[in-house]
Amino acid sequence: MxxxxxxxxMAEFDRPEDLLEAAQRAHDAGYRRMDAFSPFPIEGxxxxxxxxxxxxxxxxxxxxxxxxxxxxxxxxWPNVIGYPLDIGGKPYNSWPNFIPITFELTILCAGLxxxxxxxxxxxLPTPYHPVFNAPRFALATRNRFFLCIMAQDxxxxxxxxxxxxxxxxxxxxSEIES
Amino acid sequence: xxPEGAENKAAVEPGSQFLAxxxxxxxxxxxxxxxxxxxxxxxxxxxxxAVAFALFMTFNMAVAYLFYKGVGIWGIxxxxxxxxxIVNFVWWIGIGHAGTLISAFLLLMRQAWRQSINRFAEAMxxxxxxxxxxxxxxxxxxxxxxxxxxxxxxxxxxxxxxRSPLIWDVFAVSTYATISLLFWFVxxxxxxxxxxxxxxxxxxxxxxSILAMGWRGSARHWRNYEMASLLLAGLxxxxxxxxxxxxxxxxxxxxxxGWHSTIxxxxxxxxxxxxxxxxxxxxxxxxxxxxxxxxxxxxxHLDNMGKIMLATGLIVAYxxxxxxFMAFYSGNTYDRYMIVNRMTGPYAPIYWILxxxxxxxxLTLLWSRRIRRNVLALFLISLxxxxxxxxxxxxxxITSLHRDFTPSAWGMYxxxxxxxxxxxxxxxxxxxxxxxxxxxxxxxxxxxxxxxVHKVAEEKA
Numbered sequence: 001m002x003x004x005x006x007x008x009x010m011a012e013f014d015r016p017e018d019l020l021e022a023a024q025r026a027h028d029a030g031y032r033r034m035d036a037f038s039p040f041p042i043e044g045x046x047x048x049x050x051x052x053x054x055x056x057x058x059x060x061x062x063x064x065x066x067x068x069x070x071x072x073x074x075x076x077w078p079n080v081i082g083y084p085l086d087i088g089g090k091p092y093n094s095w096p097n098f099i100p101i102t103f104e105l106t107i108l109c110a111g112l113x114x115x116x117x118x119x120x121x122x123x124l125p126t127p128y129h130p131v132f133n134a135p136r137f138a139l140a141t142r143n144r145f146f147l148c149i150m151a152q153d154x155x156x157x158x159x160x161x162x163x164x165x166x167x168x169x170x171x172x173x174s175e176i177e178s
Numbered sequence: 179x180x181p182e183g184a185e186n187k188a189a190v191e192p193g194s195q196f197l198a199x200x201x202x203x204x205x206x207x208x209x210x211x212x213x214x215x216x217x218x219x220x221x222x223x224x225x226x227x228a229v230a231f232a233l234f235m236t237f238n239m240a241v242a243y244l245f246y247k248g249v250g251i252w253g254i255x256x257x258x259x260x261x262x263x264i265v266n267f268v269w270w271i272g273i274g275h276a277g278t279l280i281s282a283f284l285l286l287m288r289q290a291w292r293q294s295i296n297r298f299a300e301a302m303x304x305x306x307x308x309x310x311x312x313x314x315x316x317x318x319x320x321x322x323x324x325x326x327x328x329x330x331x332x333x334x335x336x337x338x339x340x341r342s343p344l345i346w347d348v349f350a351v352s353t354y355a356t357i358s359l360l361f362w363f364v365x366x367x368x369x370x371x372x373x374x375x376x377x378x379x380x381x382x383x384x385x386x387s388i389l390a391m392g393w394r395g396s397a398r399h400w401r402n403y404e405m406a407s408l409l410l411a412g413l414x415x416x417x418x419x420x421x422x423x424x425x426x427x428x429x430x431x432x433x434x435x436g437w438h439s440t441i442x443x444x445x446x447x448x449x450x451x452x453x454x455x456x457x458x459x460x461x462x463x464x465x466x467x468x469x470x471x472x473x474x475x476x477x478x479h480l481d482n483m484g485k486i487m488l489a490t491g492l493i494v495a496y497x498x499x500x501x502x503f504m505a506f507y508s509g510n511t512y513d514r515y516m517i518v519n520r521m522t523g524p525y526a527p528i529y530w531i532l533x534x535x536x537x538x539x540x541l542t543l544l545w546s547r548r549i550r551r552n553v554l555a556l557f558l559i560s561l562x563x564x565x566x567x568x569x570x571x572x573x574x575x576i577t578s579l580h581r582d583f584t585p586s587a588w589g590m591y592x593x594x595x596x597x598x599x600x601x602x603x604x605x606x607x608x609x610x611x612x613x614x615x616x617x618x619x620x621x622x623x624x625x626x627x628x629x630x631v632h633k634v635a636e637e638k639a
Contacts (some may be wrong), residue, residue: 016632023397036397039203039372040629046401056405060413074329078337097341100424104349107417111357111410115364118406119391122399124367126392138375140395141368143203143628 007130007178008034008150009161010137011170016042019145022168023048026149029164033153037131037146056118063113064106071105072098130178148176194634196291197627198473206474206627210620211376213469219617222468227613233606240599241316249319251596258579258591263317265571266601268425269453270310270608271351272446272567275418276454277303278358281365282414285407290633291482293626294474298465298616299458300362305611306457307355309604314347316600343427350424357417361410367393368403368625422447429574435516436578439504445497452490452536453567455483459560461612463553465621474622477551484550487540487563495537512583524590525577528569535566 013019016038023036027048036042036049046052075098079085084092119125131137131148140146147170149161158175165173244251254261277299284292315321327348329338338345370390377383393399426446429437459480466475505517520529540563549555576591615621 037395038397038400039207039395040368040625040632041400041404042397042632046397049397051398051401054402054405056402057409060406060409075340078329079340083335083337094341100343100346100420100427101340101349103420104346104353104417104424107413107420108353108356111360111413114406114409114413115360118364118402121402122393124391124393126394129392129394131394131396141372141375142207 005178006151006158007133007176008148008152008156009158009165009173010131010134010146010148010176011165011168011173012136013145013147013169014171016145018169019147020045020048022147022165022170025168026147026164030155031149031153031161033150033156035131035148035150037137037140037148039141039143039145055121056114059117059121060110060114063117064110066113067109068102068106070109071102074105075101130176134176135174136172151178194637195478196294196476197630197634198476201473201631203628203631206631207372207376207624209473210622210624210627211373213616214373214618214620215376215378215382223613223617227610230606230609230613233603234610235603235606236599237603237607240596240603243596244316244600245321249317251594252600253591253593253597255589257582257587257589258576260317260575260579261591262593262597262601263313264428265568265575266604267310267313267317268446268571268575269568270306270313270604271354271425272422272450272453272571273457273564274303274306274310274354274358274454275422275447275450276458277301277306278354278361278414278418279451279454280458281361282411282418285411286415290630291479293630294471294622295458295462295479295483296626297362297365297623298461298612298621300358300365301612301615301619301621302454302457302461303358304355304362305608305615307351307358308611309608311351311355312604313600314351343424343431346424347428350421354417354421357410357414361414364403364406364410365623366619367391368395369620369623371395372624373620419447422450429578434578435505435510435512436520436574439501441497441500441504445494445501448490448493448497449567449570452487452494453564455487455490456560456563456567459483459487459556460564463557463560465616467553469616469621471622474627477553480553480556481547481550484544484556487559488544491536491541491544491563495541498533498537516578516581519581520573520577523577523581525573525580529573529577532566532569532573535562536570539563540566 011022013022019036019038020042023034023045026034027050032050034049036045038045072095076093076095079094080092086092131146134146134148136144137146147165147168149156149165155161162173252261252263254263277296280292280299281296284296315324318324326332327338327345329340338348367390370386371393374383374386374390377386423443423446426442430439430442432438462475462480462483466472502517505513508514520526540559543549543555543559549559580590581588
């Protein structure tokens with residue numbers, strides 16, 4: 001990966017609708033490596049910046065399957081193989097009795113997988129990230145909306161991209177050091 | 179104009195049922211975060227904390243003496259081996275259920291009114307489960323061997339009895355505690371980032387930065403985040419039903435009259451939601467008053483919670499009725515005696531107070547819209563109801579045990595001072611944790627309030 005002195009250009013917006021429109025126009029203009037920042041989730045914004053699908057459901061499913069199979073095996077093995085006890089001729093593999101714990105462990109593993117999967121996909125924890133160098137970026141968790149076009153983008157050109165961002169309804173455009 | 183730039187145009191006029199008019203992204207953010215960051219520690223908070231902490235210390239004392247002396251300090255004996263400890267366990271865990279239901283079930287149902295109450299309701303869940311989880315352990319007799327519950331390859335070569343509801347309970351409650359913690363923390367991440375960006379003091383900046391883990395609110399973050407929240411809600415909704423069902427199995431799998439009944443699982447779950455919503459009201463009404471949150475927790479919220487209490491209360495009433503009916507309909511001598519004894523025996527006053535607190539008072543008053551919108555009345559009803567639900571568990575646990583099948587095994591249960599100290603002390607523990615939470619973390623979800631402002635503004639446009 002090439003290192004840039006500049007991480008990208010950050011444009012600031014007043015309203016969520018402006019950010020959404022700007023992200024769509026940047027995508028139409030051919031920019032691919034960009035990200036948008038908002039104080040709350042905005043419908044359609046992830047699609048606009050070109051992030052269409054999330055793998056969280058798949059991770060959740062895998063976690064759930066591991067919990068389900070592992071949970072059942074956890075009870076089946078001691079009762080049938082490891083330490084079978086004949087109590088009044090009752091079957092060793094009395095599976096209906098194993099359902100509650102299997103269910104709980106399914107939920108537990110699926111939940112853990114979902115949360116840690118989400119954190120991993122979001123690269124959290126991130127001790128340092130260049131976007132925090134942008135002026136007024138602290139307002140991204142209050143009432144301002146930001147669009148960042150990254151310097152890694154093949155179409156990125158400091159001057160031209162700056163001019164392009166100026167044509168959107170941005171309140172201000174600034175360079176971000178990496 | 180605030181020092182951090184002009185206000186957005188999205189100020190909501192004239193507001194909605196769930197949000198007072200005149201709010202913008204900035205105003206909701208500033209109002210909720212300033213409770214933590216700007217307003218500081220108030221005198222009222224100190225008084226509340228002093229009382230709660232004193233009770234918590236009482237709890238610690240009672241537990242220390244219990245560890246030293248053993249469960250004999252409680253009033254339990256054969257035939258009543260399950261005393262306050264199990265009553266408190268069921269009561270606390272039931273209270274927790276409303277928090278999960280508000281944040282998970284109402285999220286799946288896309289109910290906007292959950293957004294301003296879900297955070298502290300989830301915190302309530304977490305702390306209630308923490309209180310609940312301790313009682314079965316304290317009741318063990320040898321609590322330091324609690325890890326024998328868990329399936330680990332030990333040198334004794336033995337395994338837990340996986341066919342026992344008591345072991346199911348261990349898995350259900352520990353899963354519930356873990357998922358509640360995760361759900362609560364995931365909900366907090368964007369708000370911790372808000373606090374990180376708003377904090378003026380160095381220590382606050384460092385602590386909230388670490389907890390926010392570098393959350394940037396990017397579009398990718400939000401997409402993964404929203405999907406994770408939705409999945410967690412989908413997982414937590416069946417979980418919450420399963421937890422109280424498993425708790426009710428602790429009773430129903432036993433063949434004691436008064437316990438061995440198929441109506442227990444649904445009736446326990448409804449009772450849990452009933453008492454849980456009462457606890458949410460007990461917490462919400464003072465909070466909105468002391469922290470001036472009437473704009474966010476509106477009368478309409480309280481009204482809705484009143485309606486849910488009415489609905490679940492009716493299910494509970496049906497449960498009581500069916501329990502009585504089945505006892506006579508079954509033709510079983512012991513079942514019939516159990517019900518007659520409940521209503522006329524030595525614990526009859528407790529049974530009738532429970533009927534008054536759970537059925538007679540709330541289910542007549544909550545029909546009235548005027549009472550559901552009267553803050554003081556609702557607060558008092560919520561307290562009455564929680565007392566009633568505690569007594570319900572007392573009746574289930576103690577009256578079912580104290581008349582065994584043969585009269586020679588009959589007995590009475592009298593709680594000792596240590597029973598009371600542990601019970602009241604656990605309330606202290608709950609409020610200690612809750613007061614720390616409202617002092618250091620945002621008690622209303624800030625980003626969801628911004629989302630609500632956005633939604634309301636869009637609807638008006």
